[in-house]
Amino acid sequence: MAIEVRIPTILRTYTDGKKAVEGEGATIDELFKGLDARHPGIRERLVDESGELRRFVNVYLNDEDVRFLAGIATELGDGDSVTILPAVAGGMV
């Protein structure tokens, strides 16, 4: 089950500069665990200690933010594309 994963600039240090990598998994959670096996350290940038997606990392399944689906448990199918983008956020405090 091949899933295309699009990697943002800031995380390309984990993927030898590649903009997209292939992954596998029935859910986002499995996909990220699989990615971490090949690109050690990347999962920690995406998932917090409790196993949930980090608040300021956006993960999209095709065109949909997975927060509006089932979050880290969102199911994936063959040929799906997952895009990771750091949130653009900040504030005065």
Next chain:
Amino acid sequence: MLTITQDLHDRIVAHARADHPDEACGVVAGPAGSGRPERFVPMLNAARSPTFYEFDSADLLKLYREMDDRDEEPVVIYHSHTATEAHPSRTDISYAGEPGAHYVLVSTADTDDAGLFQFRSFRIVDGEVTEEEVRVVTAY
């Protein structure tokens, strides 16, 4: 150093003024690798807050797809502070995810006599903030 046209500078300022007292935010995209800000893309502050900004997540995906298709980068990422100086806050630093971008901060604190108007630019890389000179030009 950030080199930017007067027109783009003025559009960023106008957006910050228009959204005051909420924080305004957006991007100026440019050809990948050029470092030249060209295409002004004001974004909606999904937080609609005087103390916080966040690009709407659907808009963010659309923006990055568009930049990818056009072989562009976010050369400038701008936002406004509405009551404090135009310097990256701890929040700004911890969420800064584009090490190649110029982070432009505008302060609209002068609107409410809370401070001076400012337009400043910074690099934020691995939590390190470096202010840089801003050169405003008529054209590139």
